[in-house]
Amino acid sequence: MHGEDEQQFTSWVDARASALRRAAFLICGDWHAADDAAQTTLTKLYLAWPRLTRRDDIDGYAWRVLTRSLTDEWRRPWRRREHPVEQLPDRAADDRTGQVDQQRLVLDALSGLPGRQRAALVLRFWQDLSVEQTAAALGCSVGAVKSHTSRGLHTLRVRLGDGFLIEQKGA
Amino acid sequence: MEERDVRRLLSTALGSEPPSPFDSANVVTRGRRTRRRRRLAASGGVVLAVAAVTLPLVAGLQPSATTTVAGGRESAPATRSAGPTVSPSPSRSVAPSPSGAVVPSTTTTPSDVPTGRVVLTAGCATADPSAGADDEHGLPANQPKLMELYGRVEPAVKRRFPQVYAGGRLASPRDRIEVFRKPSSAFDEYVLREFARDCVAVFDARYSAREIKARADQIIADRAYWAARGITVASVGYDYIGQVVPVGVTGDVERARAEIPHRYRSGVPVEIIEHKAIFRAW
Numbered sequence: 255m256h257g258e259d260e261q262q263f264t265s266w267v268d269a270r271a272s273a274l275r276r277a278a279f280l281i282c283g284d285w286h287a288a289d290d291a292a293q294t295t296l297t298k299l300y301l302a303w304p305r306l307t308r309r310d311d312i313d314g315y316a317w318r319v320l321t322r323s324l325t326d327e328w329r330r331p332w333r334r335r336e337h338p339v340e341q342l343p344d345r346a347a348d349d350r351t352g353q354v355d356q357q358r359l360v361l362d363a364l365s366g367l368p369g370r371q372r373a374a375l376v377l378r379f380w381q382d383l384s385v386e387q388t389a390a391a392l393g394c395s396v397g398a399v400k401s402h403t404s405r406g407l408h409t410l411r412v413r414l415g416d417g418f419l420i421e422q423k424g425a
Numbered sequence: 426m427e428e429r430d431v432r433r434l435l436s437t438a439l440g441s442e443p444p445s446p447f448d449s450a451n452v453v454t455r456g457r458r459t460r461r462r463r464r465l466a467a468s469g470g471v472v473l474a475v476a477a478v479t480l481p482l483v484a485g486l487q488p489s490a491t492t493t494v495a496g497g498r499e500s501a502p503a504t505r506s507a508g509p510t511v512s513p514s515p516s517r518s519v520a521p522s523p524s525g526a527v528v529p530s531t532t533t534t535p536s537d538v539p540t541g542r543v544v545l546t547a548g549c550a551t552a553d554p555s556a557g558a559d560d561e562h563g564l565p566a567n568q569p570k571l572m573e574l575y576g577r578v579e580p581a582v583k584r585r586f587p588q589v590y591a592g593g594r595l596a597s598p599r600d601r602i603e604v605f606r607k608p609s610s611a612f613d614e615y616v617l618r619e620f621a622r623d624c625v626a627v628f629d630a631r632y633s634a635r636e637i638k639a640r641a642d643q644i645i646a647d648r649a650y651w652a653a654r655g656i657t658v659a660s661v662g663y664d665y666i667g668q669v670v671p672v673g674v675t676g677d678v679e680r681a682r683a684e685i686p687h688r689y690r691s692g693v694p695v696e697i698i699e700h701k702a703i704f705r706a707w
Contacts, residue, residue, distance in 0.1 A: 300456025360438040379431040
């Protein structure tokens with residue numbers, strides 16, 4: 255990679271690495287696995303950068319690699335046992351308990367979804383990718399993305415209950 | 426559940442985010458390291474391929490059907506002792522042309538320069554042979570650049586032109602990569618167009634990599650046939666640049682040199698070599 259390409263790559267990493275990492279976490283539910291997946295994606299992106307800049311397909315490639323690098327994780331049992339949080343809830347000082355409980359509830363609900371449904375929800379609603387872009391990232395048809403999304407939403411609704419959202423809005 | 430509700434849910438799931446471990450400089454360093462490893466692996470591909478075929482044969486096992494070869498060697502294609510070979514032509518070199526045209530000349534070339542018709546991309550006009558001098562690590566200074574180029578060219582032409590692509594190699598002393606293919610104007614046009622900024626030299630080959638591999642597979646499949654005739658085929662390799670399948674035999678090598686090429690007299694030639702025992706360290 256030449257100097258100019260490398261500079262462009264660095265700028266891209268500065269701007270997008272965090273988004274990749276967050277999306278990876280929402281898909282896999284584990285920050286360590288998310289970091290691994292994001293790192294793999296960035297390394298592959300570096301190797302393919304000259305080709306990608308010619309095709310103007312950098313973001314698409316990044317999402318494809320990220321979701322595929324998480325595929326191996328999908329074949330393993332999801333980490334259901336516990337979800338580490340940065341800080342222990344401090345009941346006396348402030349009311350973070352509710353926040354942590356809510357996070358755990360949502361993560362548990364997400365963990366119950368098949369991997370492709372989780373990925374479809376994250377890419378569509380967190381990353382604001384179009385149905386077509388999501389289909390390209392997941393390597394499936396547009397119809398399959400719609401199906402994954404619909405089923406994923408339905409399952410979330412069943413697991414969390416309508417009351418959860420109302421409570422969230424009121425919180 | 427509305428779209429903004431899902432977004433809110435996902436935001437809740439994200440929780441507090443631990444500090445990011447990514448630093449763009451570290452990402453670049455890791456990328457460079459990975460690229461270096463891959464290219465070193467690619468340049469050693471021929472050796473690995475021969476070993477991958479040889480060791481199972483020595484061990485009496487079936488070779489892997491997925492053995493692949495990437496990369497080439499720096500030495501020149503030697504004149505083979507058995508069977509038809511790529512016909513050697515008077516040694517010629519070419520002057521780089523900005524337009525990427527074929528410009529043969531009659532200048533005497535170093536011994537490792539492939540002979541015959543060559544197509545050069547426009548980038549060869551600025552190729553700098555002095556860049557092939559050793560760096561502080563004793564490696565050609567232009568090797569990283571050529572590996573990067575090879576990494577772009579080889580997968581692309583192998584995928585697009587599997588019927589004609591034969592192989593490729595780094596040519597550090599000439600500050601370029603050299604690829605070999607059965608004559609194909611479509612191949613040449615593609616390389617001239619897509620890699621115009623780089624220096625890629627395209628040479629004629631008689632057989633494609635696919636044909637050479639098919640010949641090697643045929644010989645491997647015939648091992649029992651040769652064993653019944655008292656000839657032990659101990660190793661089979663692929664030489665895409667030399668356009669030959671090297672076959673290592675034990676026992677009566679002279680008889681093998683007479684009989685094996687006779688059986689495979691049409692198509693990709695074979696070269697019979699005396700197989701030396703391989704010491705197995707495990």
